[in-house]
Every structure is written in structure tokens, then in C-alpha cells.
Amino acid sequence: MRFDSLLDSLGGTPLVGLPRLSPGGDVRLWAKLEDRNPTGSVKDRPAFFMVEKAEKEGLLTPGCTILEPTSGNTGISLAMVAKLRGYRIVCVMPENTSAERRQLLEMWGARIVSSPAAGGSNEAVRVAKGLAAENPDWVMLYQYGNEANALAHYETTGPEILADLPSVTHFVAGLGTTGTLMGVGRFLRERVPDVKIVAAEPRYGELVYGLRNIDEGFIPELYDESVLTTRFSVASLEALRRTRELLEQEGIFAGISTGGALHAAIGMADKAVKAGERADIVFVVADGGWKYLSTGAYGGTLEEAEARLEGQLWA
Amino acid sequence: MAIEVRIPTILRNLTDGAKAVDGKGGTLDELFADLDTRHAGLRDRLVDAKGLRKFVNVYLNDEDVRFLGGLETEVADGDSVTILPAVAGG
Numbered sequence: 001m002r003f004d005s006l007l008d009s010l011g012g013t014p015l016v017g018l019p020r021l022s023p024g025g026d027v028r029l030w031a032k033l034e035d036r037n038p039t040g041s042v043k044d045r046p047a048f049f050m051v052e053k054a055e056k057e058g059l060l061t062p063g064c065t066i067l068e069p070t071s072g073n074t075g076i077s078l079a080m081v082a083k084l085r086g087y088r089i090v091c092v093m094p095e096n097t098s099a100e101r102r103q104l105l106e107m108w109g110a111r112i113v114s115s116p117a118a119g120g121s122n123e124a125v126r127v128a129k130g131l132a133a134e135n136p137d138w139v140m141l142y143q144y145g146n147e148a149n150a151l152a153h154y155e156t157t158g159p160e161i162l163a164d165l166p167s168v169t170h171f172v173a174g175l176g177t178t179g180t181l182m183g184v185g186r187f188l189r190e191r192v193p194d195v196k197i198v199a200a201e202p203r204y205g206e207l208v209y210g211l212r213n214i215d216e217g218f219i220p221e222l223y224d225e226s227v228l229t230t231r232f233s234v235a236s237l238e239a240l241r242r243t244r245e246l247l248e249q250e251g252i253f254a255g256i257s258t259g260g261a262l263h264a265a266i267g268m269a270d271k272a273v274k275a276g277e278r279a280d281i282v283f284v285v286a287d288g289g290w291k292y293l294s295t296g297a298y299g300g301t302l303e304e305a306e307a308r309l310e311g312q313l314w315a
Numbered sequence: 316m317a318i319e320v321r322i323p324t325i326l327r328n329l330t331d332g333a334k335a336v337d338g339k340g341g342t343l344d345e346l347f348a349d350l351d352t353r354h355a356g357l358r359d360r361l362v363d364a365k366g367l368r369k370f371v372n373v374y375l376n377d378e379d380v381r382f383l384g385g386l387e388t389e390v391a392d393g394d395s396v397t398i399l400p401a402v403a404g405g
Contacts, residue, residue, distance in 0.1 A: 069403075121403035144403065176403075201379075206324050209400050214325055214360060217370025217401035231379035233372070233397065 047077030145221035153183025257315035
């Protein structure tokens with residue numbers, strides 16, 4: 001396949017079957033390999049769409065500074081697009097994210113502002129909103145509320161899945177900004193009767209949930225509950241277990257959030273088997289495992305890996 | 316047997332620091348009312364006049380109760396309920 005530039009190669013990722021992890025017969029699991037994007041994650045799609053939209057609207061002009069709260073992947077994607085398009089970028093990132101993410105961000109030229117570990121991404125959003133107020137000329141694309149995030153998946157990821165697998169019955173993805181689930185979910189709901197849209201939400205260690213008042217929680221503006229069929233909370237241990245199974249059984253080296261999505265996908269597969277229904281279940285491999293090697297997720301026992309992940313933002 | 320309810324850090328001042336407490340009831344609403352008799356004020360932190368509070372997420376055996384039946388979700392002995400504040404991802 002030939003493209004004029006790196007950005008032109010965005011999307012068009014493989015959808016691969018999982019012959020060993022699928023229960024068999026009429027119930028099959030399919031992995032959408034989003035690690036095969038320019039910077040190695042699903043976030044390249046929304047990053048590109050958000051920058052394009054801001055350019056079209058005249059918000060971004062040459063020399064502008066982009067600001068974004070991000071636990072990593074969105075920042076890395078934006079930094080790559082920013083470098084190619086001639087923007088500066090400042091990423092607000094919680095300090096409890098992996099070392100590789102910081103190195104990658106710096107490599108692509110981003111300036112990193114750290115936010116406190118306690119409170120996780122909620123704190124990064126709060127700090128970024130403060131910086132945006134102090135620097136009115138910076139452009140915050142704001143992945144949590146930017147419609148171009150969900151639109152990227154409505155216009156690209158969703159159509160790719162339906163074209164490759166017209167018999168799709170379930171779509172499962174990690175829940176972060178909610179952009180992937182909202183975009184693909186809306187697209188499939190319009191075209192596939194009774195399609196099930198399932199969210200896998202990471203359940204972190206206690207530190208991440210912070211000690212602030214419960215009324216100061218955060219729900220992304222993009223989130224529309226009516227798009228989802230259901231939503232599961234997946235603990236670190238289950239996400240790690242499934243991440244390793246995916247590697248051992250199917251040879252796919254994925255990041256930890258993918259294990260969370262696979263856990264929910266296998267849960268839906270078991271349900272379909274029990275109900276005697278056919279199912280083609282697509283789940284998203286959001287990124288590869290490379291950025292998480294330093295967390296120790298892939299070595300030692302599951303319990304040891306879980307202990308090392310305590311307090312880390314792994315999705 | 317009872318229903319195990321996992322309490323987030325920010326609400327443990329109401330459970331004498333306990334990370335998990337046991338309760339009973341046929342629905343989530345009854346379970347919260349039961350918990351409130353021993354941990355006064357807990358129900359009010361989870362529920363308001365319109366139902367579950369906006370930034371409170373409750374999971375029954377890891378599934379979000381908003382997709383099951385909200386406060387009317389049926390619960391039974393041996394179930395596990397997890398309460399968490401809403402956080403951002405991405």
C-alpha cells in the first residue's frame with residue numbers, strides 16, 4: 001500500500017479473527033488492530049480530525065500552541081500531527097503515567113506539564129482548564145468534549161468494521177473520552193439492527209480516584225449513555241490476565257487497556273454461547289504493549305504485575 | 316451470606332474506615348437503605364431526589380447498574396456491589 005505521507009496512511013487497520021480465544025461455532029471474536037496507526041494508537045484518528053476541524057474553523061493558524069490534557073496516547077498523536085503541521089504543543093499529563101509515554105511526547109517535541117497523581121485524569125483536565133484561562137491564545141482541542149473526536153470514529157473506524165464484517169453483532173471498546181464508543185456506536189446503530197455497544201471501563205487502584213469530594217467527579221461532555229448497551233468496570237488484574245492471554249493464545253502484543261476490552265468481549269461471548277445465539281464480537285486493540293514494558297505488566301506473576309500497576313494510569 | 320459493598324476512599328469516613336461492608340436487600344435501593352441504618356449518611360452521598368447522584372458510579376458484579384435497572388436493580392446474597400466516583404480517561 002502506498003501513501004503520499006504518513007498522515008495519509010491513517011486508519012484502514014486490520015480486523016483479525018481470534019481462532020483460539022473464540023468459543024467457536026457461531027460465536028467469534030475479532031480484534032481491530034488500532035496499534036497499526038502512524039504513532040501506534042487509536043488516538044491518531046481523533047487527533048487528526050480535531051486538528052483538521054480547528055484548521056477549517058480558523059482556530060489553528062501557523063505557529064499556534066495546542067494545549068491538551070492527556071494520559072498519553074492523545075498527546076503523542078497530537079504531537080506528531082503538530083510537528084508535521086507546524087504547531088507547538090503543551091500536554092498536561094498526570095505524573096502516574098508510564099515513562100515511555102513521556103519519552104515519546106518529548107521525542108515528538110511536546111512540552112509536558114505534570115498534574116498530581118491523585119485524582120488521575122480529572123486533575124489533568126482541571127490543570128489544563130486553568131492553563132487555558134491563563135493563556136487565551138493557546139488552543140485547547142479538548143478531546144473530552146470535541147465532536148471531531150467521536151466523528152473520526154463515525155466516519156472511519158465504524159465504516160471500516162462494517163465493511164470488513166457485515167455480520168457484526170457486538171462492538172466493545174475501552175471507555176476513556178468515550179469518543180470511540182460514541183462514534184462507532186452511533187454509526188453501527190444506524191445500520192445494524194440490535195447491535196450491542198459495550199464499554200469496558202478501567203478500574204484503577206484507589207489513589208487514582210482521589211480524595212476530593214464525590215460531587216467533583218468528571219463525565220466527558222461527549223458521553224451519551226443511550227448509545228451504549230452496557231458498561232463494565234474491569235479491574236487491573238482481569239485486564240492484565242487478558243492482555244497476557246491475547247499474547248499467549250493469539251500472538252497479539254497489546255497494551256493493558258486492550259485486556260480490559262477483551263475481558264468484556266469474552267463476557268459477551270460467554271453470554272451468547274449460553275443463549276445459543278450467533279455473535280461476531282469486535283473489540284478494539286487501542287495500542288501495542290511497547291509503552292507499558294516499564295510498568296512490569298508482562299513479567300512475573302499476575303499478582304506481582306497487579307501490585308506494580310497500583311496507582312498507575314494504565315489506560 | 317450477604318451482599319458485599321465496596322466503599323471508595325472518600326466515603327470511608329462513614330464506614331469507620333472499612334473498605335467493604337455487608338448489607339442486605341432485594342434491590343439496590345433497599346440495600347442502600349439497609350447500609351444507612353449502620354452507616355448513617357451513606358445513602359445521602361449516593362442518592363438524591365432524582366436517583367443515583369451524577370458523579371457516583373455503582374457496579375453490580377462489575378456491570379454499571381444504570382444499564383441494569385438503576386436503584387431498582389435486583390440484588391441477591393453473594394453479589395458484589397462496587398461504588399466509585401466518576402473519573403476521566405484518555
